[in-house]
Amino acid sequence: MGGKVTCTLGEVKNRADFIVYWGGNPAECHPRHFTKYALIPKGKFVPRGRKDRTMVLVDIRETKSARASDIFLQIKPGKDFEVLTILRALVKNQPVDRTQVSDTGLTMDQLQDMVDRMKRAKFGVFFFGMGLSMTRGKHMNSAAVLTLAAELNAYTKFVAMPMRGHGNVTGADVVMRWQTGYPFGINFSRGYPRFNPGEFSTIDLLVRGDADAALILGADPGATMPQPCIDHLARIPTIVLDPKVTHTSRLAKVHITTAATGISAPGTAYRMDEVPLPLRPALQTSYPTDEQIIRRIYDAVASKPDWMIHSGKMTSAQI
Amino acid sequence: MNIITLRLKEQPAVPLEVEVLSPDVLKNLSHAEICAGSIQLGKRQRRIDDFFEVEGERSDQLEIHGDISRLKWVGRSMTGGRITIHGNVGMHLGAYMQGGSIEVHGNAGDWVGAEMSNGLIHIHGNAGGQIGAGYRGSMKGMQDGAIIVDGSAGLEIGMRMKKGTIVVGGPAKDFAGLDMKGGNIVLLAGAEIRTGAWMMRGTIISLTPIPLLPTFHFSCSYSPVFLRLYANFLSKLGISIPVDPKAGHYHLYSGDTSVPGKGEILIWRPLETGQIPRTTGCTKVDS
The missing domain is CATH 3.40.50.740 (Rossmann fold)
Known part of the structure; x- marks a missing residue:
């Protein structure tokens, strides 16, 4: 199991062209996150701001943040670990059981497209919220997203960061x-x-x-x-x-x-x-x-x- | 036979750490020295006879009576001898154990036999999570020996284990065999979800159907030859698993492809009436 591959929000602002929010609703819970750090600002290597970035939202229901996203992946409740494990397998071109993929609420094409985009990105970020870390599986869900981010570094730069719920x-x-x-x-x-x-x-x-x-x-x-x-x-x-x-x-x-x-x-x-x-x-x-x-x-x-x-x-x- | 008997006098208000209750420590001590043995109540050092009535001396046979579910680290790093516990026992029972045996007539807490390298632990009741697991930050869990739980088990049993055997009689919770690197887990009554997640090597045998992760794929249906030998080994521990190809066969699932690993999950499927038994060989069929 890997540790956390991470960076500061300044790097996200200046470099990140692929942003994934997993199990969080930043539009309502972290309202300044989009505009100050992650999505909207123009950065050194993303000069056109929002136009240079792709945003994916993974959640169990369509929240207000879905409107801000380019791709919204609605997964079934309690299937975060399964989806992350499938992604880890697909990143390494390993087979997965197609009959069980539909149980996660996503199709094989959606997952493969996600993997292709993650690998194509120049600088990817996972922001994961309590929808991931506080549901069934708990710390293993966080471990799964951190490991996926670490393993993606074999192909491109990828980092992961938790979206914290309370002050400090x-x-x-x-x-x-x-x-x-x-x-x-x-x-x-x-x-x-x-x-x-x-x-x-x-x-x-x-x-x-x-x-x-x-x-x-x-x-x-x-x-x-x-x-x-x-x-x-x-x-x-x-x-x-x-x-x-x-x-x-x-x-x-x-x-x-x-x-x-x-x-x-x-x-x-x-x-x-x-x-x-x-x-x-x-x-x-x-x-x-x-x-x-x-x-x-x-x-x-x-x-x-x-x-x-x-x-x-x-x-x-x-x- | 000379036995050291400990009877719990009062429940500690906070957890009591008793790694001193191990045959290695007690076998050469006189009665007075055992009574003066140092145990840790929260942040304070106390004596064994503050909490226990002690009988006997100089023995590697230890018997503990009473509900010691607040007592942690019983039998830590023991290399031989025997501990029998009549009552429930707390966390880290037999952690880092290198030999000898522990029998519990009651339930046990989490981390039973964590990182043990040899010996036998038998829990007649239920056990908690992380049985035979590796501690947080450690790369390997149990390296040999056997843990038998007659009742149910908690989360993450056999996490990162390298070798050895874990048998669970009742249902196990999520993440059985998490990140497993070798060894065997036998689930007599199945497990909840995510069994074998991230496993690299090792074998999980389930006698009832269990839900699998999408990163496990069906390989074949067969009667593994090694299982007949393994059943012999298990029968010495009092466990029987079906190996007769006339009664059914095992479905082999390989994974976890996300690692990618070479782990195996064997799920017993009894023959349905009218089905023709296969005597030998392995047949690849679609699941």
Whole structure:
């Protein structure tokens, strides 16, 4: 399995002549994406802008983004992995079972045409959304699109990039990556980072009830996570740091109001292509920033006695 | 016979990592040393006797009683001896195992026998996902040995496995044999979708019809000779698979062409009444 072959949005703007949106609806969810980076702008190697680019939309229903596309491929729900696997086979001129291709909602001609266009492109991009990464198959769907992009580099330049759903999700991934080597699903309980999504990722931890405390930073799991997670968050001491009162704050033991980064606090946000952008506050506030609060919590914890076993037994306060 | 018996006294509130519960570690320890063995409760080190009543000493036979579904890494890297568990057990049971045997009278969590290189694991209940798999970022999963699950199994069983045998009695979930590089998976009750996705080599045998990816194509219908030998091997583990050409034959599907790989999926088709059995050879027929 390959990693992620990717680039910045500046490269997409200046070079990409073949753009695929997979399982996303940028026209409604990322409204500035077309005009600023991907489709409309004129670039150094695509001087005529939209006219020099081909846009393909792959989705299970005809969204508003379909109107902006040159080719719309409507696939059946839950068939993303199958379509990507067929594409991988066709790219290498390998046979596929034609009788099963129609189950994906596409015809063999459509898929072959897609492969020919991908190979002919000078610079291709896959933008994949949560319609791909959060449906049946999950991380394997993402792995399939990333592998397809990596393998297409045997013929032409091709990259892949996730379309993120919330603000600065990329930032969390990037910071965890340069700190630990892993983007998410990390456990520090033995003093060194261990990575195992499915075991240490948030939803799995909470569903199994493996955590006995939670610190929620810049997220609202109470609004988005499955009910068993929310129930467990309500059972354990949950601390929420957020500029506003969220669904999670209502079930938390402690809510600490913070300054809103980018509005009343400075900071750094990572764009979806992992380019860091400095944020300058426009307003003043009396609330502390996330960083100030975390530092104070850290200092308070550091001043507590060590929990390691000395002299064979721990004191009851340490347990 | 000298046996070390552990009885769980209280459920830990958070997962307990007990890689020390392995015959390799315990076989030369006295009772007091076993009691003082260090286990990891969340971020804290605790003693074995904080959670277990310990009986016996100096043995490579280990018996654990109680619901230890919160306990991870039982039998990690063991090279010999025997662990018997009466109750459910948590993740990473027998991971990196190099020999010996583990028997579980109950259910097991994910990552049973992950990256094991030899030995036998028998789960009498259900197991989770990633049985005999390779850990994230690792290129190879289990390299030899056998894992038998009487009940059902979860996602991605045998992911990137290189050699060895996995037998699942109940239904398996998606992505059985994902990215498989060798070895055998026997599915006695079939699997959900995407079986054998991205497989390079190896064999998946299913006794019930299973949905296949479009990148697998029908090769032939036959009674493989190797399967009679393999059935002998499986019968020693208490598993029987049909090999009598008079009763039916196997449909061979090759793939996954997206890799492109040389994996095989064999699906058992019993003979319908009135159908003439083929005695030998392989016949290419249209599916």
